[in-house]
Amino acid sequence: MINDIWILATASLVAAACALVGVFLILRRQALMGDAISHSVLLGIVLAYLITDSRALPVMLGGAVLIGLLTAWLSDSLHRIGKLQNDASIGIVFTLFFAIGVILVSLYTGQIDLDQECILYGEIAFIPFDTLTIGGGGNIADGFEIGPRAFWSIAIVFMIVLISILITFHRLQTVAFHPNLALSLGINTVFWHYFLMTLVSMTTVASFDAVGAILVVALLVIPASSAYLVAKSLKGMLWSAIAYSQTSVAIGYTLAYQLDSAISASISVSAGLLLLLTILILEIQKKRTHNLQKAS
Amino acid sequence: MDGFTLFPPPSFWDNWLSFWRFEDINVLWVLMGSILLGMSASVIGGFAFLRKRSLIGDALAHAALPGVMMAFLLFQTRDPLIIFIGALCSSFIGFFLIDWLPKNTKIKADTALAITLSFFFAIGLMLLSYIQGLEVSNKSGLDNILFGQAAAMTEEDIQLLTYVTLFTLITVVLFFQKFRLIAFNQDFARTIGMAVHRYELLLALLIVMSVVVGLQLVGVVLMAAILLTPIAAARFWSNQLSHILIIASMLGALSAIISTQLSYLAPAMPTGPWMVVSLSVLFILSLLFAPKKGLVKRYFEFQALRQQVAEENILRTLYKLLERKEFMHNHFTQADIQSFRNMPSSCLQSTLKQLGKKGLIKASTQGVQLTQSGLERATQLTRRHRLWENYLNQQAKLLPEQVHQQAERIEHILTDAQEAQLQRELSNSQSDPHGNAIPTTHKADKTQDAISSTSNTRGGENFD
Numbered sequence: 210m211i212n213d214i215w216i217l218a219t220a221s222l223v224a225a226a227c228a229l230v231g232v233f234l235i236l237r238r239q240a241l242m243g244d245a246i247s248h249s250v251l252l253g254i255v256l257a258y259l260i261t262d263s264r265a266l267p268v269m270l271g272g273a274v275l276i277g278l279l280t281a282w283l284s285d286s287l288h289r290i291g292k293l294q295n296d297a298s299i300g301i302v303f304t305l306f307f308a309i310g311v312i313l314v315s316l317y318t319g320q321i322d323l324d325q326e327c328i329l330y331g332e333i334a335f336i337p338f339d340t341l342t343i344g345g346g347g348n349i350a351d352g353f354e355i356g357p358r359a360f361w362s363i364a365i366v367f368m369i370v371l372i373s374i375l376i377t378f379h380r381l382q383t384v385a386f387h388p389n390l391a392l393s394l395g396i397n398t399v400f401w402h403y404f405l406m407t408l409v410s411m412t413t414v415a416s417f418d419a420v421g422a423i424l425v426v427a428l429l430v431i432p433a434s435s436a437y438l439v440a441k442s443l444k445g446m447l448w449s450a451i452a453y454s455q456t457s458v459a460i461g462y463t464l465a466y467q468l469d470s471a472i473s474a475s476i477s478v479s480a481g482l483l484l485l486l487t488i489l490i491l492e493i494q495k496k497r498t499h500n501l502q503k504a505s
Numbered sequence: 506m507d508g509f510t511l512f513p514p515p516s517f518w519d520n521w522l523s524f525w526r527f528e529d530i531n532v533l534w535v536l537m538g539s540i541l542l543g544m545s546a547s548v549i550g551g552f553a554f555l556r557k558r559s560l561i562g563d564a565l566a567h568a569a570l571p572g573v574m575m576a577f578l579l580f581q582t583r584d585p586l587i588i589f590i591g592a593l594c595s596s597f598i599g600f601f602l603i604d605w606l607p608k609n610t611k612i613k614a615d616t617a618l619a620i621t622l623s624f625f626f627a628i629g630l631m632l633l634s635y636i637q638g639l640e641v642s643n644k645s646g647l648d649n650i651l652f653g654q655a656a657a658m659t660e661e662d663i664q665l666l667t668y669v670t671l672f673t674l675i676t677v678v679l680f681f682q683k684f685r686l687i688a689f690n691q692d693f694a695r696t697i698g699m700a701v702h703r704y705e706l707l708l709a710l711l712i713v714m715s716v717v718v719g720l721q722l723v724g725v726v727l728m729a730a731i732l733l734t735p736i737a738a739a740r741f742w743s744n745q746l747s748h749i750l751i752i753a754s755m756l757g758a759l760s761a762i763i764s765t766q767l768s769y770l771a772p773a774m775p776t777g778p779w780m781v782v783s784l785s786v787l788f789i790l791s792l793l794f795a796p797k798k799g800l801v802k803r804y805f806e807f808q809a810l811r812q813q814v815a816e817e818n819i820l821r822t823l824y825k826l827l828e829r830k831e832f833m834h835n836h837f838t839q840a841d842i843q844s845f846r847n848m849p850s851s852c853l854q855s856t857l858k859q860l861g862k863k864g865l866i867k868a869s870t871q872g873v874q875l876t877q878s879g880l881e882r883a884t885q886l887t888r889r890h891r892l893w894e895n896y897l898n899q900q901a902k903l904l905p906e907q908v909h910q911q912a913e914r915i916e917h918i919l920t921d922a923q924e925a926q927l928q929r930e931l932s933n934s935q936s937d938p939h940g941n942a943i944p945t946t947h948k949a950d951k952t953q954d955a956i957s958s959t960s961n962t963r964g965g966e967n968f969d
Contacts, residue, residue, distance in 0.1 A: 235613075235616055238613055238615055238616075240613075240615045240616040240618070240619040240620075241560060241615045241618065241619060243619065244563075244619050244622065244623075248726075290800065291737075291741075291792055293737055293740075294554075294557055294559055296557075296559045296560045296615070297554060297559035297560075297733055297737055298737075299560070300559055300560050300563065300729050300730065300733045300734075301730070301733060301734055301737055301785065301788060304727055304729055304730035304733075304734070304781050304785075305730070305781060305782065305785040307726065307727065307778075307781075308727055308730070308777070308778035308779070308781035308782050308785070309778070309782060311652060311726075311727075311775060311777075311778040312774070312778045312779065312782065315774055315775060315778075329630060329651060423623070423626060423726065424623065424626070424627055424630070426619060426622065426623040427623035427624060427626070427627050429619075430616060430619040430620050430623060431620055431623065431624060434612055434616055434620055437611060437612065437616075438610060438611060438612070468631075468635050469635065469638045470631045470632075470634045470635040470638070471630055471631060471633075471634035473630075474627045474628075474630035474631035474634060475627075475631050477623060477624070477626075477627030477631075478624070478627045478628050478631050480624075481620070481623075481624035481627065481628070484620065484624075488610055491610070492609075
């Protein structure tokens with residue numbers, strides 16, 4: 210029972226953090242960059258682990274942010290220097306990084322507690338067994354258990370994301386909605402682009418344990434898109450993205466429980482179903498107002 | 506990590522030899538299949554790239570996953586044809602969703618791609634995890650399609666792969682002209698009465714088929730690269746579509762050979778990632794070293810152009826100095842040159858050395874001096890500069906203060922024909938907007954006579 214609570218708490222934090230970041234990704238038309246970064250973060254995690262032999266949060270965050278920013282920068286350079294289309298250069302960079310990541314994982318399977326399965330699904334069902342202890346002077350048995358490692362990672366990252374958005378809300382708003390105005394006001398849009406990419410990298414790496422490298426794209430893009438369809442303001446969009454993500458977690462968890470399927474996949478599927486439902490309702494509304502106009 | 510070796514050396518070579526002797530006949534078939542796939546995926550990816558839908562392959566491959574799982578769940582079989590048809594169906598649904606979302610909702614095209622990709626993939630994974638919890642036979646190995654496993658392919662897999670890829674290649678060859686037209690100028694194709702929509706659908710079918718049939722070999726996750734990277738690399742080698750496509754298919758085939766081989770040598774290794782890595786290496790090599798558009802070549806061209814501009818600037822400076830002395834005096838020190846043109850001494854010296862080597866100037870005790878050929882070149886450059894200034898002043902109605910900067914750039918690239926045309930079109934080709942005389946080049950030898958004997962006063966008049 211207590212395990213279920215930890216799993217649910219982790220999942221809803223992951224979904225909320227992804228939804229918040231996803232809103233800005235969608236508004237800045239960087240959905241594909243989110244896809245790319247979530248793939249390449251795998252390489253960052255593997256490299257950070259192989260080099261430092263540690264799974265501490267700062268190490269993982271450092272590796273992921275570095276690789277995430279590298280992905281963004283390389284795609285941009287390839288676009289400019291190689292004169293390739295924007296999405297083509299993104300595709301070339303992230304597939305290479307992800308491929309190297311998968312190769313490293315299968316080469317060092319014995320040494321990393323990562324395998325191909327976990328890249329895909331994450332292992333949210335097992336997170337309660339990997340706990341953090343504090344105190345005890347290095348002796349784990351004496352320490353005080355404070356809960357799953359994955360929970361605390363995502364909790365910290367969620368706080369970072371939340372605080373960043375609260376502090377820089379107006380800047381982010383200007384950059385997201387009026388990139389040209391931002392430029393003419395002297396706002397460094399390049400900085401804010403990479404700032405957003407840093408947030409994306411941190412969120413994906415903290416979500417990695419829970420949902421894997423690919424399903425995180427679903428959590429980044431889908432609830433934020435649903436919110437994009439219904440919201441009228443940025444604040445409203447952020448709130449409704451969170452609402453959508455939490456509903457998906459609730460439905461997805463039930464679904465997974467009933468069907469005995471992977472929790473992370475079920476959450477993503479329910480997010481998608483909610484989006485389709487939203488589109489359906491909007492379409493019906495559109496038809497109805499159309500008909501009313503015709504009648505009058 | 507100590508003592509860790511990827512492959513124990515002796516058995517590695519044994520394996521490698523046995524691979525290339527085709528001791529296992531299946532190896533030959535898998536190799537053939539993967540080469541064909543590499544070729545057809547690169548070619549069809551080329552058209553997706555030209556239509557600016559480079560990542561469509563990524564989304565379609567992910568979208569195929571639920572179809573595979575559904576087909577298995579419904580028919581409880583691993584028959585390649587049934588799986589293929591299932592994947593084809595769900596991939597097509599994905600294709601239409603990607604098209605439909607941006608047209609009917611506020612959602613943008615790139616977001617639609619990401620939504621479709623992740624939603625379908627999630628459905629696929631959910632079904633896969635559901636299947637793995639079921640008590641059904643031959644469910645193991647179903648997850649091979651996530652990262653690709655060449656060594657796990659069966660004979661029927663290869664047969665299907667061969668048919669589909671051959672079909673794709675032949676169709677592309679047959680309809681090459683039409684596809685090219687659609688890719689480059691859809692509006693034109695429509696005006697000449699082509700059934701654009703039908704060919705678009707055919708192209709979509711080919712893309713979906715190539716993606717779906719490659720899943721066993723490359724895997725869902727990395728299929729994007731097989732469609733995208735070869736064409737991006739090939740683009741650096743040529744400007745002609747047919748050549749680009751042929752080169753792309755060669756690159757695709759090469760990476761297929763490398764990765765299939767690796768998959769046999771290290772059976773635990775997934776094929777897809779290796780194929781992507783080898784393709785990326787080929788891409789980076791093309792980006793750097795391609796003969797016409799490679800970065801190295803472009804860098805050297807840029808350097809050569811800079812050198813040329815620096816040399817020509819010095820020649821022009823010498824000409825102006827000469828003009829100021831009214832062609833009486835043809836010896837100038839480096840300080841003279843620098844007073845006219847701001848240039849670091851080291852750069853100036855190396856440029857002067859180059860000019861000396863080309864015989865355009867010669868060094869003397871008092872400094873440097875233009876030779877006859879140097880003077881000719883300098884006159885020509887000055888003439889072009891001032892003609893262009895005139896042109897901008899008269900035809901583009903720019904003020905005399907505005908014309909110098911632009912002429913400073915254009916003087917290096919004007920051709921003889923353009924010079925003659927400027928001469929013809931300008932009413933006043935005697936002097937530039939600043940009042941300086943525009944020299945004529947065919948008098949250059951006369952001028953040279955005048956200069957070489959510094960006592961001769963006729964020199965200056967020749968330039969009026």
